[in-house]
Amino acid sequence: MKKIGVPGITALLPRMDSEIFDPDVFSQSGLFVIRKAIPAPELARWREEWDAFYAAHLAGGENVSRFNPVSIDLAVPPVLQAVHQSTALLDIVEQVFGPDLALYNQRFVIKDKYRLGDIFVHSDFPYHYGWPNKASTFLALGPVNRDNGGMFFYPGTQQFGYLADTGELDPSVLPAGWPVISPSLEAGDVVLMHSATWHGSYPFSHGPDRILADIIYQPADDPSSVALLRGQWQTELRIDQDMKNRLYKRSRVTRLVELQKKLDAAEAALAATRV
Numbered sequence: 001m002k003k004i005g006v007p008g009i010t011a012l013l014p015r016m017d018s019e020i021f022d023p024d025v026f027s028q029s030g031l032f033v034i035r036k037a038i039p040a041p042e043l044a045r046w047r048e049e050w051d052a053f054y055a056a057h058l059a060g061g062e063n064v065s066r067f068n069p070v071s072i073d074l075a076v077p078p079v080l081q082a083v084h085q086s087t088a089l090l091d092i093v094e095q096v097f098g099p100d101l102a103l104y105n106q107r108f109v110i111k112d113k114y115r116l117g118d119i120f121v122h123s124d125f126p127y128h129y130g131w132p133n134k135a136s137t138f139l140a141l142g143p144v145n146r147d148n149g150g151m152f153f154y155p156g157t158q159q160f161g162y163l164a165d166t167g168e169l170d171p172s173v174l175p176a177g178w179p180v181i182s183p184s185l186e187a188g189d190v191v192l193m194h195s196a197t198w199h200g201s202y203p204f205s206h207g208p209d210r211i212l213a214d215i216i217y218q219p220a221d222d223p224s225s226v227a228l229l230r231g232q233w234q235t236e237l238r239i240d241q242d243m244k245n246r247l248y249k250r251s252r253v254t255r256l257v258e259l260q261k262k263l264d265a266a267e268a269a270l271a272a273t274r275v
Contacts, residue, residue, distance in 0.1 A: 004156065029155040031191070038089075050080060072107065116203055121171055135217055143210075169198055
């Protein structure tokens with residue numbers, strides 16, 4: 001498919017937001033907002049389970065991750081663990097990947113008065129195992145907007161592919177006039193995003209908690225898949241946790257870990273001399 005620039009991406013903007021998903025628009029833009037994607041009874045059950053979980057484990061500011069404060073590391077109740085199995089979501093994703101669908105990952109990401117920070121501009125692709133043909137669904141369980149830490153996206157940036165490193169991206173390198181959008185969402189709305197699309201989020205300032213289920217789907221031929229959701233497996237290979245743990249003898253990440261340990265030791269030794 002031909003890569004398109006600012007005029008083409010800008011022309012697609014009105015077609016990226018609808019109650020009816022358009023896979024052709026998504027294939028070019030790497031982004032689509034599906035309104036009212038989830039049936040009301042299913043959504044109400046999820047929200048009831050979430051509210052009870054939040055009250056029991058998160059409402060007092062406990063269990064905030066040091067590594068990524070907005071990501072919930074605790075195991076959520078079974079009803080919420082199964083959100084990725086929703087027929088409504090799978091019907092959408094099947095239009096992108098075909099009948100053989102698999103799960104890469106599911107988590108919940110929230111912002112509230114204890115989890116305030118913004119998230120810098122990045123692409124998820126270089127953080128993933130397996131092939132880049134992945135898509136995230138950001139499912140809103142309540143209102144999402146700029147005030148309560150909503151997300152922003154640079155549609156069409158998935159066309160640049162792999163960028164040889166990970167970290168904070170600089171949008172100023174994009175051609176002049178490249179659009180950035182920050183859709184406000186209501187409960188049951190879904191943002192579908194290609195995993196190479198550049199995105200970030202605003203800090204929480206006020207309003208209701210921002211609650212998103214972040215689910216990454218992919219074709220069932222990807223060895224990094226953790227569960228088959230529809231159709232049949234199309235791979236005999238697996239990238240399991242043991243392989244991930246032993247994959248590299250040495251890498252940029254392992255080198256950074258080594259350097260951090262040395263830095264921590266040096267700082268501890270310096271602190272000891274000041275006592």
